[in-house]
Amino acid sequence: MAKPRTLPRPDAPIAAPAPQPLTPAAMAGLWTLRFGPFGCRDDETHGGVLHVEGNRMAGGDGQLIFHGQFAIDGPTTLAASLQVVRHGFGSDYRGVFGSLAPLFRLDVAAEAITPDLFEGRIGRTTGPDVRVVMRRLDPITERSRIV
Secondary structure: OOOOOOOOOOOOOOOOOOOOOOOHHHHOEEEEEEEEEOOOOHHHOEEEEEEEEOOEEEEEOOOEEEEEEEEEOOOOEEEEEEEEEEOOOOHHHHHHHOOOOOEEEEEEEEEEEEOOEEEEEEEOOOOOOEEEEEEEEEEOOHHHOOO
16 A cells, blocks of 8 residues: 655745735725624615725715825825715714714724725724725726826
């Protein structure tokens, strides 16, 4: 009977490849957003779209319009400060952001899971932070640039 062949075992674990540093140019595109309390089911989250170009972000949903600037903080961390304008008055958004004010700011911090997926938090002054997930829907092309 033949002796079974054994594979050599490495002494050290194989390291994962280092994440590629982000740049504002690499972030350019149309993104989807989902946000809601940490621990909630996906069907309990709210969503919207976000256009990213240069160091600017602008987007919205059926209740809010948001726009502002972002920066890359470290190799894979996105930090954004967004001005929010309420154009709808659905009471369900009080639970997400804690206010029905017509104007307010949101501070966002998110980590790149992949170049097309970010997960993080929206800081709130009252109550716990809100979870946010950004997924790239479409990269920027010459046809889709902000004019």
